[in-house]
Amino acid sequence: MHQVILDRLEEYLAGTPGSREFTAHLESCPACRTEVSGMQELSNALGVLRAGEEVTPPAGFYARVAERVEQQRPRSFASLFWLDPVFGRRVAFASLMTLAVLGSYLISRETDYSAGPTNPATVMAEQAPAQDPDVMLATLASYEP
Amino acid sequence: MGSAAGALPLPVLGSRVAVRKRVDYENSQEGGLVRRAQSGDEAAFREIVERYQSKVFSIIHGIVRQRNDVEDIAQQVFSKVYFSIRNFDFRSSLITWIYKITVNECFDYLRKKKVRKLVYESDLSEDEARRVENTEPAVNRQAPVDQNLARRDYVVKLLMRVSEEERTLLMLKEVEGRSVEELAMMTGMNENTIKVKLFRARQKLVKAAQRLDRNPVAG
Known part of the structure; x- marks a missing residue:
């Protein structure tokens, strides 16, 4: 679109008659004429969205807005306990039960351990690697990097 | 709006709107x-x-x-x-x-x-879908009754294809009847920017209308 049309396009589409220069260009330039015509058509079509009548809000509208605001207000984690004490008590009871079950499980596991040697020297002797030189040589020979 | 100003020649406006005090x-x-x-x-x-x-x-x-x-x-x-x-x-x-x-x-x-x-x-089942399909042209034949509704749907489909900002500007200009000067005051943008944005939005609408007219089902 040419500058002369672009400058006055909005006024023209709003219904203001174009200047002599504007009209003359529109008559002589088919590209601008086509584009302006398409825009004019759509500009008229958009008018269908104009509110034909004044719509009066029904009584009590603000109260319903306030109610919706309350429904949509994001709640903090802590507020769940404050606002619903029953829910809070249930969560506390469930936590205590979980702790009790976990605690009794850990205690029963500890008693399952058989009493092993209490002397550190015995334990070290049992866990020490073999001292036999033949075993050592066999281990080194079988070593593959 | 720097990039837009670079891509499109800005409308030359008189000095009265060169710089507006907000x-x-x-x-x-x-x-x-x-x-x-x-x-x-x-x-x-x-x-x-x-x-x-x-x-x-x-x-x-x-x-x-x-x-x-x-x-x-x-x-x-x-x-x-x-x-x-x-x-x-x-x-x-x-x-x-x-x-x-x-x-x-x-x-x-x-x-x-x-x-x-x-x-x-x-x-819907296939049969039901076919029945709905077959009844639609009959409904369209009653076009004069629903002409306004159909025009509204068409305009809504077009407006869905531009950005939120472009849609708001077009609605304020064409539906609310605001002038470019008023839009500049309302949005805090200058008049040149408003004109460029409106021009681009209108171009998009025209293109969208051409596409929609060629392939109405796509809308």
Whole structure:
């Protein structure tokens, strides 16, 4: 679109008659004429969205807005306990039960351990690697990097 | 808007609009009301609702035309206003900001409604779908009765293909009848920028209309 049309396009589409220069260009330039015509058509079509009548809000509208605001207000984690004490008590009871079950499980596991040697020297002797030189040589020979 | 100015020749305007002094909206009476609402004053929020509820209802009714749903959308608009008012930065007027929220809510509603319709149609059996298909041309033959409704649907489909900002500007200009000068005041942009944005939005609409006319099913 040419500058002369672009400058006055909005006024023209709003219904203001174009200047002599504007009209003359529109008559002589088919590209601008086509584009302006398409825009004019759509500009008229958009008018269908104009509110034909004044719509009066029904009584009590603000109260319903306030109610919706309350429904949509994001709640903090802590507020769940404050606002619903029953829910809070249930969560506390469930936590205590979980702790009790976990605690009794850990205690029963500890008693399952058989009493092993209490002397550190015995334990070290049992866990020490073999001292036999033949075993050592066999281990080194079988070593593959 | 630097890039836009580089891509498109700016309309040459007279000196009267070269640089417009922005109205000090923040310090106006309404600015004070907004600041009170921002600080959590429920009475200020109530005043905002009562001041603009009729306008919001009319905008929604103009776009949606479903009386039953107008109040629901309006409630959602003011709920958004309540939760977002802290982000309002006084760059535009309050009504422009509320207008934008309202238009977006309406288009969201129409988009969801369209999706619901598609889901409903996908639930139909083949026979039922064929029956619906066969009855549609008959409905279209009653076009004069629903002509206004069809034109509205067409315009809504076109407006869904431009950005939120372009849609708001086009609606303010064409539906609300605001001038470029008023738009500049309302949005805090200069008139050249408004003209360029409107021109681009109109170009997009024309292209979208051409595509829609070639392939109406795609809409």
